[in-house]
Amino acid sequence: MDPLLVQLEQTKGFKIDESQSISALAFADDLILLATTKKTAINLLHFTETYLTNLGMSIAAAKCTSFEIKTTDDSRYIANPGTCLKNSDKIPNWAADSPICYLGGHISPWSFVQSYSF
Secondary structure: HHHHHHHOOOOOOEEEEOEEEOOOOOOOEEEOOOOOOOOHHHHHHHHHHHHHHHHOOOOOHHHHOEOOOEOOOOOOOEOOOOOOOOOOOEEOOOOOOOOOOOOEEEEOOOOEEEEEOO
């Protein structure tokens, strides 16, 4: 996984500030791709997909989730980015009212970590 992460970090992902960004978070065989724009997110996803395919591996779209945070003048909302793998398998959208369980924590876009259960 390390060679993939090194290559992913060559792409400016989610912009933290003027000089720093992060493109991926990884733990064991879990990978989270982060981007400031939808185009960058899709580029990261397709790069990852190609990298894994070259190793004889694949991404299980049904086990993935995607979301896009859109901003209005006075609010934010979760939108479906309509993300697909190169083979056209659709990646399910993360509904704002459904927390994701990741590494024992329940993560919601509206509150960082709701609880831990190990």
